[in-house]
Amino acid sequence: MSHDASLQTLAVHAGEARVKSDYGIVDPIHCSSTFTFANSAAIISMLENGEERDEYARYSNPNSRTVEKKLAALEATEDAILCTTGMSALTLLFLNRLRPGDQLLFFDRCYHRTRQFCYEYLEQFGVRCKAIATGDFQALEAACDARTKLIFTELPTNPHLDVIDIEALAALGKRKGIATCVDTTLASPINIQPSRWGIDFIVHSATKYLGGHNDLLAGVLCGRTEDLASIRTLQGIIGAVAAPHTAYLLQRGLKTLPLRVAQQNKSGLAVAQFLAQHPKVARVYYPGLETHPSYHLARKLLKGGGGLISFELKTDRHGCSRFIDAVHIPKIGPSLGGVETLIEQPYLMSFYRASKADRERWGIDDALVRLALGIEDTEDLIADVKQALDVL
Numbered sequence: 001m002s003h004d005a006s007l008q009t010l011a012v013h014a015g016e017a018r019v020k021s022d023y024g025i026v027d028p029i030h031c032s033s034t035f036t037f038a039n040s041a042a043i044i045s046m047l048e049n050g051e052e053r054d055e056y057a058r059y060s061n062p063n064s065r066t067v068e069k070k071l072a073a074l075e076a077t078e079d080a081i082l083c084t085t086g087m088s089a090l091t092l093l094f095l096n097r098l099r100p101g102d103q104l105l106f107f108d109r110c111y112h113r114t115r116q117f118c119y120e121y122l123e124q125f126g127v128r129c130k131a132i133a134t135g136d137f138q139a140l141e142a143a144c145d146a147r148t149k150l151i152f153t154e155l156p157t158n159p160h161l162d163v164i165d166i167e168a169l170a171a172l173g174k175r176k177g178i179a180t181c182v183d184t185t186l187a188s189p190i191n192i193q194p195s196r197w198g199i200d201f202i203v204h205s206a207t208k209y210l211g212g213h214n215d216l217l218a219g220v221l222c223g224r225t226e227d228l229a230s231i232r233t234l235q236g237i238i239g240a241v242a243a244p245h246t247a248y249l250l251q252r253g254l255k256t257l258p259l260r261v262a263q264q265n266k267s268g269l270a271v272a273q274f275l276a277q278h279p280k281v282a283r284v285y286y287p288g289l290e291t292h293p294s295y296h297l298a299r300k301l302l303k304g305g306g307g308l309i310s311f312e313l314k315t316d317r318h319g320c321s322r323f324i325d326a327v328h329i330p331k332i333g334p335s336l337g338g339v340e341t342l343i344e345q346p347y348l349m350s351f352y353r354a355s356k357a358d359r360e361r362w363g364i365d366d367a368l369v370r371l372a373l374g375i376e377d378t379e380d381l382i383a384d385v386k387q388a389l390d391v392l
């Protein structure tokens, strides 16, 4: 299937054989841990001709190969590597690209486990990890030197939904000869395809929008075939390959990605607008709102604002918990991007043991709420949030 087809068509068909095993319309789940050869000549033929087949499931399996092709089509990249989690996709990239003495630059408002991996593990191996204030391109450029091998950012950032100008990021990388990587987990390829802006590597926690049903853990790294080849080898050595059942679930989830994200974009904007005019809400972070500092960049780069909204209530942390306990539709829990709406108070969920200074540094107000919308009816969601605000 041509990469020029619309994302809605690619989501359903890309990567899949037209006629499948036993003529089924869906791919079977291949549970094999090993794949056999008819005879010794078949092994030689695979090795000599680079045949696309599997040999041992720690390297790849038919289900992950199919879904990798679909993901590459959705990201408009040459290739994609399916991994066990988003973190394994990201750490494989860092471990592969960075050597002792190299420098990694990253915008600081990123997933806290990414920062933890950089400081607690990469630095142990002699890689310098330098955090730059999110969006400060002057500081980023000033920090680039001959040792800098990779620049990383998330887009949008979590939980404040800052949008980074990845066109400028890609241009900087090209000018300086430094590879660039963007984690667009919170946007999904429906809202942005970073390769079209010149970014080298795209990473996702496929656990979120891509899987979309809160029933799998997976990650994906997309980019040029040439750049991904040695990362795929590393993956085969470490064994961070997604299980066939996970790949099957992801393939199934991806078919409805454009429909789900369209609904999440619609609800995201409507709920954010509702919250922005509510007297008990102090501040709303949503890139589709004109009041958000990234509004203009979001208009340039994103096709939709997504399903994640963060907002601060005019109350203390106890009042915030009361609000969260009063909602009926959202379930209380971390994660985002699935069909079920989730809600959390970052103060409790991720920063309970953090110091006040750290919470202030990362902009975590005691009464900050993170609402990750699912695909429920928009008006039902607004009505539910409204009745919970009435409790305050």
Ligand SMILES: Cc1ncc(COP(=O)(O)O)c(C=O)c1O
Pocket: 085, 086, 087, 088, 111, 154, 158, 183, 185, 186, 204, 205, 206, 207, 217, 218, 219, 335
């Ligand atoms: C932006 C972002 N990137 C990466 C990850 C890691 O993904 P996973 O949980 O699939 O390892 C997360 C997880 O919450 C995330 O929010």
